[in-house]
Amino acid sequence: MEHVRCPHPAMVVNVETESDVAITVKYCASKGIPFVAQNGGVGWAATFDLGAYGVLIDLARLNQVTFNADKTRATIGGGARINETIAHASAAGALVETGNCNCVGALGAILGGGYGNLMGLYGFGVDNVVSMRVVTADGRIRDVTAASDADLFWALRGAGPNLGIVTSAVVKSYPVSQAGMLAWTGSLIFTPDKLEQVVQAIQDLELKPEMNIFLYFGTPPRDGLPLPVYMPSGRPRIAQPCSPTSRGTRAVTAFALPGGRKPSYTVAMQNLVPSTWRQVWDKYVEFQKLPTAENSVVLMEAYSLTKARSFGSGSAAFSHRDVNFNAVIILWYSDVALDDRAQVVGKAARDLWKATDGLARDATYINFAHGDEPLDVVYGDSLSRLRDIKHRIDPKDNFNQWFNIK
Template sequence: MMFVILFSSLFASASLTSAAAVDAGSVAQRLRTELAPHLSRHDLISTEAPPRWSSFNAPHPAVVVNVETESDVAITVKYCTSKDIPFLAQNGGSGWATTFDLGPNGVLVNLARLNQVTFNADKTQATIGGGSNISNTIAHSYAAGALIETGNCNCAGTLGAILGGGYGNLMGLYGFGVDNILSLRVVTADGQLRDVTASSYPDLFWGLRGAGPNLGIVTSAVVKSYPATEKDMEAWTGSLVFSPDKLEEVVQAIQDLELQSDMNIFMYFISGGLPANEPAIVTTPFLYKGNVTSGRAAFASLYAIGPETDNTAVIPYNQWNAGGDAFCSFGGRKPSYGAGFQNMVPKTWRETWNEYVEFQKKPTAENSVVLLEAYSLTKARSVDPNSASFPYRNVNFNAVAIPWYNDTSLDSEAQSFGNAARDLWRATDGLAQTSTYINFAHGDEDLQVVYGSSLSKLQSIKHHYDPKDQFRQWFNIN
C-alpha cells in the first residue's frame, strides 16, 4: 500500500476538469508528465482507444492507460480521483449500456494486458486476470484440462460478464459465475488494493458479485475450476434452423422443455446470410458430454417440429463458443434492450418477430439480432439467494433485442424497435416486478430493475467504499 501514500502528495496539483478547454492531446501530455513516471513502464499512456463491441453511446476517452500490473491500476485510480478525472475500466469492451459518460477529459483504464490465467496444482482453482476475455480464459482452461464457468461469447470480458452475474454453458452444473468466485483482488476508490473474500470484506464480497463495476476494479479473481478429461471437455451443440411459420411451435417447445443440468438452449432471430439476408429462426441446443443420439433425444421436441437445417455436432470445449463469433464482431451501432421473464408466450414472440423483420430489412440493419436464452437453473437456485448481490435467480428466461446497423440516421427507428421488443416481453413477463439482468440492460432502466432487492444494501456498501462516487459509469448505484 506504500505507493498509494507516496504518490498521493505527488498527485495533489490542480484538478484536470477545472482546466479550461483541454484537448485530448494536452490531457495525454499531462498524464505522460504526471502519471507515467509512477507506472511500471513509462510508455503506457496512449490516445488510441481499444475497440468496442458497439459504437452506440460508447465512451470516448481522452486518454488510455494500458496498465500492465495491478499497481498500475491502483496508481491510475489514485491519480484520477485526486484530479477528479472521470475514469472507466475496459475489459472485453462488450458492455453496451448507455450509462457511460467520460466527458472530454476521461481516462480509460485498459485492462487487456492483465490477461493471465493460471491454475493451482490440482486445477480446482483458477486465477483470472481482470483483462482476460472469454476466449483467452477458455484457451488456458482447455490447455490445462479444466472447465471454468464463463459466458458463451469469446469477445466478452470473463470478469466483465461474471461481475454482473455470469450466465454460461456450464451453469446448470456449477451455478452462476458469481457463485464460483472464491476471492477478488480489487482496487477501491481510495486507491487501495484489497484481497476481498467472504471473510475479509463480507459486504464488499457480496456487492462485487452482481454490481462489481460500481465498487472497484478487479485486477484478478480466484474462481472454482473443474479438472476435466478430454471426454469431459466435449458437448453436443450447433444450430437448428426453422422456417418462420414454425415460430409458435418452437417457442412452445422451449417453454415446455425440462432443461436438465447438462442442457441449455438459445433462440436467435438473425440474418439467414447472403445474398438475401432473409430473417431466420435459429436455435442452438447444448448438451454437455452429449452425442448425436443423446442430443437428438434431449431435444426431441425441437426435432419433431422439423428444422430445415441441422448443423449440430460434438464439439470440444475450446470451440463451444465459436458459433457466436459473428455475434462478437466489434463495431457498428448496437443499442441493445434486454428483459427477463417467466414464460415463453407464442403470441409475444410472433409480435417480436414482426418487429424484427421490419427493422432488419432497413439498409445496413441486416445483422440485427434478437436473442433468447434458457438455462437449467436448478443448481443456481440451490444457492442461497442472499449470498451475492446478483438478484435474479428466480428469472426463467432472458432476451435481448439488438438493432445492429451503421447509419446513424437509423438511431431513432432502432430505439423504437428495441423498445417495442422489450415492451412486448415485459407485458407478458409474469414477474412481480420488472427484472433485467444488468449485463443485458439498456441503460434507461430504474435502478430497481437491474439491482432488484439488493439495491438498498448495495447503496450503503457503495457509500462506504466509494463515498465520492468515482465508479459511476455502469448503472450508477449512487
C-alpha cells in the same frame, strides 16, 4: 444519442501491474477525473459518460490465467477475455465457468452475474468466485473474501464495476479428463411459420443440468429461426414440435463482430408467450429490411437453473436467479439515420416482452441491460444493501460509469 453510447476517453492508460491500476485510480480520484476500466470492451450499456477529459484504464495486459496444483482453483486476471481463460483451462485440463463468447471480458461478465454453458452444473459465475484483488477509490489494493469483508464480497458479485477494479479473481475450477472437455452443440432451423410452436416447445422443455438452449431470429429471416442447442455431454433428446428445415451446425449471426451501431434492449422473463414472440418477430422483420440493418438479431437464452438457485437468492448481489429466460433484441446497422427508428423498435419489443413476462416486477440482467432501466429493475432486492456498501467503499462515487448506484 443516448441509446448508442460508448466511452470516448481523452486518454487511455495501458496498465501492466495492479500497482499501475492503483496509482491511476488514486490519481484520477484525487483530481476528480472521470475514469472507467476496460476488460473485454463489449459492455454495451448507454451509461458511459467520461466527459471531455476522462480516462480509460485498459486492463488487457492483466490477462494471466493460472491454476493451482490440483486444478481446483483458477486465478483470472482482470484483463483476461473468455477465449484466453478457456484456452488456459483447456491446457490445464480443467473447466471454469465463464460466459460463452470469446471476445467478452471473463471478469466483465462474472462481475454482473455470469451466465455460461456450464452454469447448469456449477451455478453462475458469481457463485464460483472465491476471492478477489480489488483496487478501490482510495488507491488501496484489497484482498476481498467472504471472511475479510462479507459485505464487499457480496456486493462485488453482481455490482463489481460500481465499487472498484478487480485486478484478479480466484474462482473454482473443475479438473476433467480430455473426454470431459468435449461438448455437443448443434442447431435446428425452422421456417418462420413455426415460431409459436418452437417458442412453446422451449417453454415446455425441462432442461437437464448439462443443457442450455438459445433461440435466434437470424439473418436473413427467410432462412428461418436458428435454434442452437448446447450440451456438454451427449445429444439432447428434444421432442421436436415441428420439422426443422435443417439440422447440424451452422453459423448464426455473429453479433460479437466489431463495428456498426448495435443498440440493444432486453428483458428477463418467467414465461415465453408464443403470441408475444410473433409480435416481436413482425417488428424485427420490418426493421431488418431497412438498408444496412440485415444483421439485426433477436436472442433468447434458457439455462438449467436448479444448481444456480441452490446457492440462495441473497448469496450474491446478483439478484435475478428466479427468472427463467433472458431475451435481447440487437438492432444492428450502420446508417446513422436509423438511430431513432432503432430506438422505437427496441423499446417496442421490450414493452411487448415485459407485458407478458410473468414476473411480479420487472427484472433485467445488468450485463444485457440497455442503460435506461430504473436501478431497482437492474439490482432488484439488492439495491438498498448495495447503496450502503457503496457509501462506505466509494463515498465520492468515483466508480460511476456502470448503472451507477448513488
